Amino acid sequence: MCVMYDLVIRRARLVDREGVYDIAISNGVVELVSRRVSERGVEEIDAGGGLVTPVFVNPHLHLCKVYTFEMIGGDALKYYHGGGMGSSIRAIELASKVKEKYDEKWIIANVRRALKEALRFGTLYIRGFADVDSKARLEGVKTLLKTKEEFKEYISLQVVAFPQDGIVREPGAEELLYKAVELGADIVGGIPWIEDSDEDEWKHIEVAFNIAKEYNRDVAMLVDDAGDPTLRTTEKLARATLKHGWINRVTAHHARAMALYPDTYTRKLARQLRKAGISVIVDPHTGPLHARVDLLLEENVNVALGQDDIVDAYYPYGRNNMLEVAFLASHIMWWTTPDKIKIIYDMVTWRAAKAMGLKDYCRRVMEGCKADLLVHGYPTLRELLLNHEAPRYVIKNGKIIVENKYITEVKSSANTERNL
Numbered sequence: 001m002c003v004m005y006d007l008v009i010r011r012a013r014l015v016d017r018e019g020v021y022d023i024a025i026s027n028g029v030v031e032l033v034s035r036r037v038s039e040r041g042v043e044e045i046d047a048g049g050g051l052v053t054p055v056f057v058n059p060h061l062h063l064c065k066v067y068t069f070e071m072i073g074g075d076a077l078k079y080y081h082g083g084g085m086g087s088s089i090r091a092i093e094l095a096s097k098v099k100e101k102y103d104e105k106w107i108i109a110n111v112r113r114a115l116k117e118a119l120r121f122g123t124l125y126i127r128g129f130a131d132v133d134s135k136a137r138l139e140g141v142k143t144l145l146k147t148k149e150e151f152k153e154y155i156s157l158q159v160v161a162f163p164q165d166g167i168v169r170e171p172g173a174e175e176l177l178y179k180a181v182e183l184g185a186d187i188v189g190g191i192p193w194i195e196d197s198d199e200d201e202w203k204h205i206e207v208a209f210n211i212a213k214e215y216n217r218d219v220a221m222l223v224d225d226a227g228d229p230t231l232r233t234t235e236k237l238a239r240a241t242l243k244h245g246w247i248n249r250v251t252a253h254h255a256r257a258m259a260l261y262p263d264t265y266t267r268k269l270a271r272q273l274r275k276a277g278i279s280v281i282v283d284p285h286t287g288p289l290h291a292r293v294d295l296l297l298e299e300n301v302n303v304a305l306g307q308d309d310i311v312d313a314y315y316p317y318g319r320n321n322m323l324e325v326a327f328l329a330s331h332i333m334w335w336t337t338p339d340k341i342k343i344i345y346d347m348v349t350w351r352a353a354k355a356m357g358l359k360d361y362c363r364r365v366m367e368g369c370k371a372d373l374l375v376h377g378y379p380t381l382r383e384l385l386l387n388h389e390a391p392r393y394v395i396k397n398g399k400i401i402v403e404n405k406y407i408t409e410v411k412s413s414a415n416t417e418r419n420l
């Protein structure tokens with residue numbers, strides 16, 4: 001039998017097709033998906049009936065703060081999660097203390113650890129936020145840009161210059177944002193709801209769009225991240241996006257106050273978000289409120305899930321494991337039926353990729369798509385979420401980059417032909 005492909009994955013299940021397939025890969029591209037590929041690969045994997053999917057995508061991670069929980073303790077958590085999120089601004093103030101000690105020297109070890117976790121769990125696209133303010137200065141941005149380069153063969157990292165403490169209320173933040181983008185930050189961040197007045201919120205958004213337009217960057221803003229139904233920066237962001245013509249280039253993160261809005265207003269807002277091509281990133285596991293995922297999807301707004309935090313002042317857990325995030329979301333939203341589980345899976349794969357503007361991400365495993373794939377130890381999406389384990393193999397550009405050896409065979413009680 002002649003060797004023809006770089007890699008052949010045998011007996012794989014696919015999310016959108018019934019039955020078992022062989023997947024043949026050469027030059028980093030899926031060349032053939034067929035019931036039986038007769039030619040051999042230089043390397044071969046027996047998926048044993050396990051699912052093969054595109055890699056996971058994490059569109060929201062405060063990457064400069066990972067593993068800082070011990071430095072701050074639990075006080076910020078008390079304010080962020082307690083009392084219906086009415087005091088989340090106090091949490092941000094407390095958490096910002098750690099930034100007085102910000103130094104690339106210690107941050108970098110934490111960032112590397114989080115990215116290695118991402119590799120282990122097959123999360124190969126990440127939008128990482130780095131704080132930019134008078135305390136953090138540019139230490140977070142520099143660290144993320146350095147690790148982006150270090151990991152570039154494996155992980156595509158988008159670096160967001162994020163003015164965590166505001167732009168108007170934080171002296172020097174605007175200048176630091178300019179500098180961050182000049183250093184190479186990919187995305188202009190924002191957090192308009194933290195400003196002291198309506199006027200300052202608008203000003204905050206305008207400054208961010210001015211930088212984005214001058215340097216041709218996308219925009220990512222944390223909006224209305226508190227239990228206050230009067231917050232309206234999600235709408236302001238949508239209106240500014242339309243005004244500046246930045247359609248399909250903006251993400252809105254959190255928008256937790258949406259949970260407290262009346263339905264009529266939320267639908268109106270959703271229509272504006274759709275018009276502006278804004279994707280909404282939610283993280284139901286990191287706060288007691290979350291945006292109206294059901295309603296947004298009904299109005300055709302793209303919604304994705306993010307990890308948000310890893311062991312920091314706002315959240316004491318997190319592993320860059322998007323199946324874990326999906327598992328938690330499934331409970332918090334009570335989305336447990338097969339069709340809802342499928343949507344949750346979409347929100348950590350192609351919907352997250354769409355939010356990040358990834359052009360070459362393949363929505364499904366098919367001929368011609370980039371071979372950035374995961375070979376899982378389970379045959380159905382439900383079992384993927386149930387176990388939220390690392391995949392058996394992580395494949396990048398057609399090459400095996402991670403093999404998680406502790407999973408040796410496909411574990412399934414339901415040896416069914418169906419995927420759900």
Ligand SMILES: [Zn+2]
Pocket residue numbers: 060062222253254308
């Ligand atoms: Zn966040």
